[in-house]
Amino acid sequence: xxxxxxxxxxxxxxxLALPAFAAxxxxxRLCYESAALVPYTSAPADKRGAGLIIELxxxxxxxxxxxxxxxxxxxxxxxxxxxxxxxDGIFIAVWQPDRDAWGRFPGxxxxxxxxxxxxxxxxxxxxxxxGRAGGRLSWDGxxxxxxxxxxxxxLGYVVSQRLQALGVLASESMAPPKALGMVAAGRLxxxxxxxxxxxxxxxxxxxxxxxxxxxxxxxxxxxxxxxSHPFYAAHGDVAERFWRALGEQREKHGDELRRRYLNR
Numbered sequence: 714x715x716x717x718x719x720x721x722x723x724x725x726x727x728x729l730a731l732p733a734f735a736a737x738x739x740x741x742r743l744c745y746e747s748a749a750l751v752p753y754t755s756a757p758a759d760k761r762g763a764g765l766i767i768e769l770x771x772x773x774x775x776x777x778x779x780x781x782x783x784x785x786x787x788x789x790x791x792x793x794x795x796x797x798x799x800x801d802g803i804f805i806a807v808w809q810p811d812r813d814a815w816g817r818f819p820g821x822x823x824x825x826x827x828x829x830x831x832x833x834x835x836x837x838x839x840x841x842x843x844g845r846a847g848g849r850l851s852w853d854g855x856x857x858x859x860x861x862x863x864x865x866x867x868l869g870y871v872v873s874q875r876l877q878a879l880g881v882l883a884s885e886s887m888a889p890p891k892a893l894g895m896v897a898a899g900r901l902x903x904x905x906x907x908x909x910x911x912x913x914x915x916x917x918x919x920x921x922x923x924x925x926x927x928x929x930x931x932x933x934x935x936x937x938x939x940x941s942h943p944f945y946a947a948h949g950d951v952a953e954r955f956w957r958a959l960g961e962q963r964e965k966h967g968d969e970l971r972r973r974y975l976n977r
Contacts, residue, residue: 739951740780743770743938744791744800748867748888751913752974753805753836758917765974766805766835766936769962777958779951789869801944802952805835805936807871816939819956833956834935836963840872842927843911844903845896854929857881864903865892872905872932889914897923905931909975 749755756762763771767783774781786794794800796815808818808829820830831837842864844850849859856879857864863883866873876882883901889910895901897920906914908926915921938959940952 735778735780738778738780739948740782741944741951741955742782742784742799742801744784744786744794744803745805746788746791747785748787750805750907750910751917752909753907756974757913760974762973765970768970769835769959769966770804770938772962772966773955773958776962777951777955779955788867792869795939795941798941798943800941802938802940804938806939807932807934808937808939809871809874812939815941817942817945817952818937818939829935829937830956831935833960834937834963835959836936838934838936839908839930840905840932840934841908841911841930842903842905843893843896843915843924844927845899846923846925848899848902850902850927852927852929852931860902862900862902864905865901866905870905871934875932876905890918893918893920893924903927 745754750764750766751757752760752764753766754764755767756764762768770781770783784800791800791803792815795803803816806812806816806818808821810823812818813821813823818829819833820827842850842852849861850864851858860881864876864881865883865885865887866876867889868886873882873886881902887895889904889906892901892904893914896904908930911926915924938956945952
């Protein structure tokens with residue numbers, strides 16, 4: 714896949730590099746989180762590459778014969794663009810029923826009751842709870858205990874809704890680096906992030922000795938790339954072709970991507 718990693722900038726957005734004959738391929742506009750989600754949408758400091766998910770998208774685009782135009786926004790802005798139809802799709806998204814209102818997920822048809830298809834997902838993930846070493850916070854998979862200040866999560870993420878439903882969501886929303894500093898200082902009980910993102914951030918902030926990952930994940934799920942309803946209605950064949958390519962490229966290159974980006 715090394716030949717697929719080059720990126721070029723054009724028209725204020727990011728276009729994945731493609732061969733000259735690809736000029737006639739259909740274009741898909743995709744929005745993704747502006748914060749660096751290392752190692753998924755950018756590479757760790759000690760590695761070369763565009764990011765695990767970006768490379769996977771590049772490979773799928775080649776197979777599906779589509780051109781991808783990527784741009785970054787805060788996550789809730791990406792969702793807003795999906796609703797408005799100013800972007801064709803977004804990544805990285807976790808499906809839940811209320812999201813059917815603004816996105817078409819692979820395999821999912823709420824009218825027919827068909828489920829989201831994990832075979833065409835972007836990547837399987839775990840969202841873990843990060844607590845202070847020696848702290849009282851615990852999570853048994855059903856309920857939290859030892860909560861005094863609350864547990865945080867990035868704004869707009871499915872896990873923040875899960876924490877709210879459990880009655881432990883912290884009242885203040887903050888960026889992960891600041892939140893982890895507050896957990897280390899004992900001013901926030903915990904914070905929830907995807908496992909690999911959490912491990913990289915703890916390393917960056919040098920908090921490996923002060924913070925720990927609780928053993929039971931808050932959520933185990935798949936990341937998806939949903940399309941807007943207008944795009945799917947007009948270009949359903951393109952969407953289905955791209956989803957199929959994503960699943961096939963993940964199966965083909967998943968082990969290599971894990972070795973290079975996740976050290977496993």
